[in-house]
Amino acid sequence: KAGVTQTPRYLIKTRGQQVTLSCSPISGHRSVSWYQQTPGQGLQFLFEYFSETQRNKGNFPGRFSGRQFSNSRSEMNVSTLELGDSALYLCASSLQGASEKLFFGSGTQLSVL
């Protein structure tokens, strides 16, 4: 069974631009959640999608948004990029929800210059 796939692996953007990250969950997993990992803060929950609906959201500004498609694939968008958005963005999938055992992708490393 294929794991969680995230694309692209690396991105370099400049301040003010916007970016879209993609995540394909494990087949059969309906929940996709996104985390931001920074050296000083560990993994912080961004949001979770289930059956194309955002079920929960972490404490991030509205510049961070996402969506989920009918095949459970998910995208995350960050608009008006700031230097502080430089981080590793991790997608995780699970069968039912973001509060159970999660299976993570390798992440997208975003650098904002």
Place this chain on the structure above:
Amino acid sequence: DQQVKQNSPSLSVQEGRISILNCDYTNSMFDYFLWYKKYPAEGPTFLISISSIKDKNEDGRFTVFLNKSAKHLSLHIVPSQPGDSAVYFCAAVTNSGYALNFGKGTSLLVTP
């Protein structure tokens, strides 16, 4: 507000010895705890978990201990191997929670 704390950013252990990684939490409603291991350039992978109805769970070389009264859990790796060198994250969730709460991680280095 960090509800899960890993107060040791790094730990170095010799091969063959025991590695003990610690995690403290502040929310007494947490009832499910997980440990993840992360290698550079890879996503975290699930290692072991424990429910609050237990105080110990073993899986091969890995054992997690939970002390609810102290709001403390620890991961023991015996014996430690160089391949165990990674960042270890502790995570916790309540039974009504909607996301895992992660600590900041402890970087373990196992030296030959």
